[in-house]
Amino acid sequence: MFSLPPLEELVAAAHVVALPMRVKFRGVMVREVMVLEGPAGWGEFGPFLEYDDEESSRWLASALEAGWLGHPEPVRSRVPVNATVPAVSAEQIPAVLASYDGLQTVKIKVAEAGQSLSEDAARVGAVRHLLPDANIRVDANGGWSVGQAVAALRMLNVFGLEYAEQPVASIGEMAEVRRALDGAVLIAADESVRKASDPLAVARAGAADLLVIKAAPLGGVRRALEIVAEAGLPAVVSSALDSSVGIGTGLALAAALPELPYACGLGTVSLMAGDVAAPSLVAVNGGMDVRDVVADADLLARFAVPAERRDWWLGRLRRCHALLR
Template identity: 85%
Template structure:
């Protein structure tokens, strides 16, 4: 653990940006984040707007770790990365995939509110048609009931699924789905790790075959490494719709894991129409080389959030800092 820097120092290091998206993702068409220019590097504070202060404080801890302590030493210099397809229509799939370079693995959003399983199947089928050799994984963000999840996974399983991420909301329901599937589709836990009071409970319950870990929601790279080690399950590192600065923390986490059997979900900058770094941290030939990310002053100025939004984020920073 490192000493939390004084609030005044953090406020002085803060830049708030508003980054337009190429395609709506998680209902977001413009992504607001705060990046911090710390003495050890750049950190990102970007909890989604609906998150409360207690949850958001962990994101701040991650940003301060990156900016004031720096990332741990890597054990690999390159990390495989998957493409991400939001809950778009099947007709939009080709244009979404065109934003990614040399796609070997694809994560597809399913169970979107207001959409049907038939739409999910069409989207997954469109990806499989375009990429017959790619690994495909789906992410329901806890949107199904147990019965819906089992039915959906049996249907979508015909496309060949690497795993299904968070098909249902609770750990108990995850365990029920995993038991019902009998190993025919692997189950990955995301929200059951990053949003849980006890991130290890899902592993103890035998409710998942692997973990999806994100540096920011877990309080930083080092805390995420501890959770993976204690859980004793394979891990996939994912992002939270971050700018290249935030992706840099995820890349550092993936680079420091002792084992990395799966491609990581760190390619979401390709879904953005703007960024804070040049060049952006995006996958090349299906992977990312490990490197530090530095925000570009010109981009920070060009995409600076309006004054009222900057004030909103600074007040949020003050509240969350007080919780650390």
């Protein structure tokens, strides 16, 4: 590992930006993140605003690993990437998909609060109509009950699902859904891994067929690699609505996994109307070439937050740094 950099060094290296979205995603229309330039490269500290300091400190550990230690050596030079469709209306889907190049896999948000299963079905059906040969996966973010999940996934599987991500909230409920579906739809665990005090509990409970792994919430690429190895399940690497710097960390994780049987959810920069790097780290012909990402000074200045928001983020940085110390 590496020594924790002094707080003063991090404050001097920090840039806080507000990146506008093309469409609402996770209720967000402007995404605030902090990027830091370290001796080994750029790292991103971007926990969502509602996250507490303990959870956020793992995101800081990931940023410091990227900027002050660097990423592990890759075992592949290219990573397949899926498109992401937010909980938009079926009529909006062609415009969302138009921002992606070479579509082969699409992840679709379902179980959005205030929406119905018929709206989910319309969204999935619209994607299948536009892309008859694509792999389609759905993500409920734990929004269903067990009964709702089983019924919804049996219905949505008429369109052919690659897998369903986090259909219910708890590990016990995930195991129930998986048993009820009996292999008809594969189950992927996301929040049950990255938000759990024990990220391996889902594997021990037989609650998932595969894991969705995000480097930042787990404390960095190396820790995420350890979890995948210990769990013994296939992994999909995903992002957390990051700038290209944060996507670069996810790409480094995907590139370092010994096996990568699924396309990864690293295409969310395509949902943004602003970024910190030029060119942005987006999929070309359905994948990304592994490369380092360097933030652009002009873009950092263009999207810089007002002084009071920078102070808010620096306060968060200080508290999380203290927890890591």
